[in-house]
Amino acid sequence: VAEKVGVSKTTVSRILNGNYAHTTEETRKRVLEAIEELDYRPNALAKGLKSMRTNVIGIVLSNLKNPFWTSVLEGVEDACRAAGYNLMICNSDEDPGLEEQYVKQFQTRQVDGIVMNPTVRNAGLYKKLADTKYPLVVVNRKIPGLETHHVVVDNVKGAYIAVDHLLKNGRKKVAVFSYLNPYVSTWKERLDGYRSAMLANGYSEDDFRIVEADQQTGKMKEAALRFLREHPDTDAIFSTNNMITLETIEAVKQLNFKIPDHIAIIGYDETVWSKHLDPPLTIIRQPGYEMGQIAVQTLIRTIQAKRKPKPQTVVLEPELIVRKSCGTVTDSQAIC
Amino acid sequence: VAEKVGVSKTTVSRILNGNYAHTTEETRKRVLEAIEELDYRPNALAKGLKSMRTNVIGIVLSNLKNPFWTSVLEGVEDACRAAGYNLMICNSDEDPGLEEQYVKQFQTRQVDGIVMNPTVRNAGLYKKLADTKYPLVVVNRKIPGLETHHVVVDNVKGAYIAVDHLLKNGRKKVAVFSYLNPYVSTWKERLDGYRSAMLANGYSEDDFRIVEADQQTGKMKEAALRFLREHPDTDAIFSTNNMITLETIEAVKQLNFKIPDHIAIIGYDETVWSKHLDPPLTIIRQPGYEMGQIAVQTLIRTIQAKRKPKPQTVVLEPELIVRKSCGTVTDSQAIC
DNA sequence: TTGAAAGCGCTAACAG
DNA sequence: CTGTTAGCGCTTTCAA
Numbered sequence: 001v002a003e004k005v006g007v008s009k010t011t012v013s014r015i016l017n018g019n020y021a022h023t024t025e026e027t028r029k030r031v032l033e034a035i036e037e038l039d040y041r042p043n044a045l046a047k048g049l050k051s052m053r054t055n056v057i058g059i060v061l062s063n064l065k066n067p068f069w070t071s072v073l074e075g076v077e078d079a080c081r082a083a084g085y086n087l088m089i090c091n092s093d094e095d096p097g098l099e100e101q102y103v104k105q106f107q108t109r110q111v112d113g114i115v116m117n118p119t120v121r122n123a124g125l126y127k128k129l130a131d132t133k134y135p136l137v138v139v140n141r142k143i144p145g146l147e148t149h150h151v152v153v154d155n156v157k158g159a160y161i162a163v164d165h166l167l168k169n170g171r172k173k174v175a176v177f178s179y180l181n182p183y184v185s186t187w188k189e190r191l192d193g194y195r196s197a198m199l200a201n202g203y204s205e206d207d208f209r210i211v212e213a214d215q216q217t218g219k220m221k222e223a224a225l226r227f228l229r230e231h232p233d234t235d236a237i238f239s240t241n242n243m244i245t246l247e248t249i250e251a252v253k254q255l256n257f258k259i260p261d262h263i264a265i266i267g268y269d270e271t272v273w274s275k276h277l278d279p280p281l282t283i284i285r286q287p288g289y290e291m292g293q294i295a296v297q298t299l300i301r302t303i304q305a306k307r308k309p310k311p312q313t314v315v316l317e318p319e320l321i322v323r324k325s326c327g328t329v330t331d332s333q334a335i336c
Numbered sequence: 337v338a339e340k341v342g343v344s345k346t347t348v349s350r351i352l353n354g355n356y357a358h359t360t361e362e363t364r365k366r367v368l369e370a371i372e373e374l375d376y377r378p379n380a381l382a383k384g385l386k387s388m389r390t391n392v393i394g395i396v397l398s399n400l401k402n403p404f405w406t407s408v409l410e411g412v413e414d415a416c417r418a419a420g421y422n423l424m425i426c427n428s429d430e431d432p433g434l435e436e437q438y439v440k441q442f443q444t445r446q447v448d449g450i451v452m453n454p455t456v457r458n459a460g461l462y463k464k465l466a467d468t469k470y471p472l473v474v475v476n477r478k479i480p481g482l483e484t485h486h487v488v489v490d491n492v493k494g495a496y497i498a499v500d501h502l503l504k505n506g507r508k509k510v511a512v513f514s515y516l517n518p519y520v521s522t523w524k525e526r527l528d529g530y531r532s533a534m535l536a537n538g539y540s541e542d543d544f545r546i547v548e549a550d551q552q553t554g555k556m557k558e559a560a561l562r563f564l565r566e567h568p569d570t571d572a573i574f575s576t577n578n579m580i581t582l583e584t585i586e587a588v589k590q591l592n593f594k595i596p597d598h599i600a601i602i603g604y605d606e607t608v609w610s611k612h613l614d615p616p617l618t619i620i621r622q623p624g625y626e627m628g629q630i631a632v633q634t635l636i637r638t639i640q641a642k643r644k645p646k647p648q649t650v651v652l653e654p655e656l657i658v659r660k661s662c663g664t665v666t667d668s669q670a671i672c
Numbered sequence: 673t674t675g676a677a678a679g680c681g682c683t684a685a686c687a688g
Numbered sequence: 689c690t691g692t693t694a695g696c697g698c699t700t701t702c703a704a
Contacts (some may be wrong), residue, residue, distance in 0.1 A: 008675050013699060022673050039464070044445045046697035049680050051501075054381070056424075056445070064410050065608070067403060074400050077427050081434075086441055088392075089425045091413050098417075105422055109380045109392070128375070247610045272401070273607075276582045278589075278614030305554045344691050349683060358689050382681035385696050 002117075005034045015043060032292045048110060057299060058088040058106035060099060060116040066243065068269045068288050071116075071140065075292025076115060083300050094215075096121040103129070113299045115292075118143055120183040130311075137295045142185045149302065150313040151295045155186050158284045158318030159193025160200075162238050162266045165282070165320055167201040169327055171236035171264055174198065175209035175227065177220060177248055178240040190240040190268070210232060220244050224251035232257075236264040236326070242271055249277065260327040270321060279324035287316050341370045352378060376629045386444060393635060394424040394442035396435060396452040402579065404605045404624050405453075408475065410449060411628025419636050421448075432457040439465070449493045451628075454479055456519040469644050475627055477519045486649040487631045491522050494620045494654030495529025496536075498574050498602045501618070503537040505663060507572035507600055510534070511545035511563065513556060513584055514576040526576040526604070545570060556580050560587035568593075572600040572662070578607055585613065592667055598665040606657060607637065615660035623652050 005012075007027060014020050031282050042077040054089075059076055061069055073089075080087045088111060092226065094098035096119045103125060106114055113135030120141055129136050130148045139150040145263050159176075166276040176194040177188050191210065193264040198207060200331035209231065213223035220243070228234060228251065237252075249259070257263045259279055267274065294314055302309060341348075341364060351359060351367050369378075384390040386415075397405055397414055409425075416423045418458065424447060428435035432455045439461060441630045442450055449471030456477055465472050475483040502510050512530040513522050527546065534543060545567065549559040556579070564570060564587065573588075575581040581603035585595070593599045595615055603610065606621040630650055638645060 009698080010675060010700085011673090013697095014674090017699085019699095024673070041440065041444045043385070043697050045381050045390070046680085047699075049379070049381045049385055049682090049697085050699050052680075064413070067406070068404075074427070077425070079402070081426075086445060086456050087425055089413070089423055090417075091410070096682085104377065106378045109422060243608070246608060249612055271609075272582060273609035273613075274578070277587055277609075277612065296363050299597055344693080345682080346684090347690060350690090353683085355683095360689070363690085379681050383683075383697085383699090385681080386683050389695075 004038075005030050007031065008267060023145050040173065052110075054110050054112055055084060056086045056088055056109070056111045057296065057303075058090070058102075058109075058114045060090055060092055060106075060114065060118075061097075062092045062117050062119060064091050064093045066241075067271050068242065068286065071288035072117075072292035075289035075294075076296050077292075078145075079293045079296035079300075083296070085300065086174060092119055094119050094170040100125050107134070110182075112303045113137070115139060115299055116296045117141060122187070124312075133308050135299055135308075137299045137302075139291055139295045140186065144185075147311045149295075149298050149311050151291050151298065151316070151317045152313070153286045153318055154194040154271055154332065155189035155318075156196070158268065158286065159190040159238065159240070160197045161193075161318065161320050162268070162284050163194050164201065165196035165322075166236040166238065166264055166266060166326060167203075169195065169264070169324075173207075173231070173234045173235050174236040175211055175231070176238045176240065177211045177224065177244050179220075179244070180212040181215060183208075187240065194238060218247070221247040221251045224248050225254065228252070228255055229258070234263060237266070239267050242269040242274075244268075244269060245281065260325055264326040266326055270287040274321075275323060277325070282323045282326045283321050286320045287319075291316060340374075341366050343367065352614050354590065358449075388446070389639075390446050390448055391420060392422045392424055392445070393448045393639075394426070394438075394445075394447040394450045396426055396428055396438055396450065396454075398428045398430045398435075398441075398455060400454050402605075403607050404578065407624035408453075408628040411625035411630075412632050413628075415629045415632035415636075419632070421632075421636065428455055436461050441502050443470070448639045449473070451475060451631045451635055453477060456521070466647075471635055471638045471644075472619075473631045473638075475631045476522065478519075482493060483647045485631075485634050485647050487627050487634065487652070488649070489534050489622045489627065489654055491525035491654075492532070494527040494604065495526040495574065495576070496533045497654065497656050498527075498604070498620050499530050499533035500537065501658075502572040502574065502600055502602060502662060503533065503539075505600070507662075509543075509545065509546060509567070509570045510572040511567070512574045512576065513547045513549075513560060513580050515551040515556075515580070516548040517551060520562065521577065530574060532567050554562070554583070557583040557587045560584050561590065564591055564593070570599060573602070575601060575603050578603060578605040578610075580604075581617065581619075596661055599663040601612045602662055611659060613661070618659045618662045619657050621655045625653060643646065 012031055015028055020028055063069055090102040099119050100122055115137050117140045118138055120143055126143050126146050130146055139151045142150060142152060163174055177189055181187055211223055211227045213219040237248055239248050252263060259265055267281050267283040270283055274281040274283050348367055351364055399405055407628055426438040435455050451473050453476045454474055456479055462479050462482050466482055475487045478486060478488060498609055501511055514527055517523055547559055547563045549555040573584055577583050603617050603619040606619055610617040610619050
């Protein structure tokens with residue numbers, strides 16, 4: 001260590017940490033110089049071992065491919081940097097086993113807290129984390145009955161806005177395309193939003209057109225083709241996910257249905273390509289960046305709090321972005 | 337600690353690490369049970385402090401938005417998991433200052449090695465890392481004269497294949513659209529590939545149509561509009577980046593030029609949306625996942641080697657994927 | 673104003 | 689087969 005200056009490591013430590021309230025300017029300068037010269041890096045492991053705090057947080061994602069998550073990750077990364085934290089990342093790939101393994105690894109590594117998009121299939125794990133007051137912020141999906149912080153987007157509302165927009169623009173036979181995953185609240189909520197928008201616009205349960213498929217490349221395209229051949233009078237599709245949207249468009253074009261004349265499509269999640277599709281896609285935008293940012297801020301607040309704050313749920317608002325894929329723009333809504 | 341079983345921590349440590357060559361089945365079982373019961377997590381910090389090895393590697397990216405990097409990240413993540421490493425991540429956002437800061441933070445945290453897409457503007461930093469034999473793998477971009485591992489894609493070849501494909505399919509006035517960044521080798525190499533393909537097909541320097549713009553949202557669209565208005569006879573565009581491609585298509589459609597009849601477009605990098613554009617996009621695919629995977633494997637090999645291996649450069653091959661945006665498919669090339 | 677010593681949780685060397 | 693001891697690099701009393 002830099003005691004080659006002729007002083008004890010205590011002094012060095014004090015200087016490094018700003019505890020040099022009682023230190024000669026002179027020695028201080030000499031130490032700083034030596035540090036510079038030796039290009040000294042304090043060992044964060046030892047520091048963490050002593051202080052029981054690492055200034056590292058972990059994030060468990062379940063899907064890297066979907067660009068929605070990269071925007072969340074950006075928010076997370078920026079918030080970490082702003083707060084002086086470093087970030088460990090891993091991908092559960094929707095596998096509960098992996099998820100549990102990664103959480104344990106994070107704890108082993110003494111991360112100060114975890115942000116997680118949960119598979120929602122590890123009730124025991126989540127409960128244990130909550131019970132031990134381990135700092136945890138769940139994002140995007142709700143874990144029923146779990147006493148911890150959540151940052152989610154209002155999926156019922158997002159779906160409602162989407163379907164309402166279609167109906168208000170004269171569409172009569174609106175179908176919803178969604179993934180089949182009983183564990184994940186988002187899909188159920190978006191279907192609920194569809195249903196309530198339909199009912200609110202004077203339709204009945206008999207008018208519901210719900211198409212579900214496994215979350216597996218190509219499955220949704222197959223399902224869409226099958227459904228649209230059986231119900232060619234469908235004049236609008238509310239797609240609940242951006243991958244679904246791409247497969248759906250492929251199916252629709254393959255059937256030579258014109259968008260938006262024959263059939264309108266509204267997608268979920270803003271992406272770099274949405275506005276470049278033909279026609280440009282009307283979508284529901286979710287504030288992913290904000291979700292990541294708020295999750296980290298909440299987490300760090302919890303970590304640093306003397307008394308752990310009450311679990312708090314932040315619900316972010318989705319937003320309609322109107323482009324061309326649903327036909328005429330009626331009101332004064334912005335076109336981007 | 338779990339000495340509540342009535343044994344010393346040495347024994348526990350040995351059992352945890354598989355050094356129980358000389359341990360009674362009986363005590364072993366009791367310890368394992370206690371560990372389970374207490375839900376004990378060995379402190380990786382202390383372990384790392386002792387062994388001077390953390391089994392964590394760091395990755396410094398420069399851009400999270402571009403989906404190319406998420407495929408790299410997937411490769412990195414999978415390779416880490418396979419090797420039992422954890423991953424710290426950060427984003428330099430092309431800022432050399434941030435890059436340096438993050439590298440130092442990683443070193444402070446004693447990560448065993450770093451994978452980096454460099455800004456290429458920190459010559460001193462890179463040199464210091466190489467000189468101190470710090471395990472480092474540079475990806476995607478080359479750092480001139482740096483003695484360390486590189487994993488890159490052959491950009492000259494990728495560009496050559498693209499432009500050659502255009503020329504061989506009857507295009508006569510081929511332009512290339514690229515970003516302006518003197519530090520980054522990739523752009524220069526792709527321009528070189530363009531030039532050599534042009535020359536190899538009997539064109540001269542006078543036929544070069546090179547359009548460059550700042551890497552800033554909207555700039556390329558402006559540049560494209562300006563260029564295409566001045567040179568409406570351009571019948572093909574080689575776009576060197578997927579964001580450029582999106583902006584270019586926007587410009588082309590705005591001018592009402594038909595793709596591929598009036599003008600062909602070939603893009604760089606495969607993305608989820610390439611095949612869903614109208615028309616589906618012919619592109620040069622770079623093996624991002626493999627790049628990430630190989631980078632991590634190389635890094636870990638270096639970390640674990642007794643004697644540091646010689647710096648090694650892996651050059652991956654780009655690949656042409658033919659779709660509709662360049663007109664008729666001539667030979668037997670696959671359509672995806 | 674500075675230093676010496678103890679201890680964070682773990683492992684490795686050496687005894688027993 | 690198991691326990692004792694020392695020490696990884698740091699911070700934190702307490703003493704000088």
